[in-house]
Amino acid sequence: MMTITHKSRWFLALSVMLFAVGCQQTQAQMVPAVVTNVSPANKAQIQQAIKNLLNREIKIADNAFSQTSDILVEPSMLKDERGLPIMGREFGNVLKLSLVTDGKTCFLQSSETGEKTIEIKAIYCSSTY
Secondary structure, rough: OOOOOOOHHHHHHHHHHHHHHHHHOOOOOOOOEEEOOOHHHHHHHHHHHHHHHHOOOOOOOOOOOOOOEEEOOOOOEEEEEOOOEEEOOOOOOEEEEEEEEEEOEEEEEEEOOOOOEEEEEOOOOOOOO
């Protein structure tokens, strides 16, 4: 039977602490971000990221994510052939989309998908901090 000495316990505890700290430092911290260069090409990249994340198309403004890291998307209203709302206003859930960065890459998050993020390629963003 093997006994663990006081010195071995101390070494084991220190090793576990250093491992835990190392793991925390290797995970990138996501922070809110804004698009640094508003352009039709960047909007197309963001639209594609939204489609990939949510599996549906959502229209966004030309300057989406240029002033703030979050945008809110309301459900679209169903309209008849005259352009009038059918059955009144739709009161579905508002969707929150967030642009975040790890300092190198831009990512999109959705309130609908929780922690799931998707990389937005070919755009540049900067932290809002």
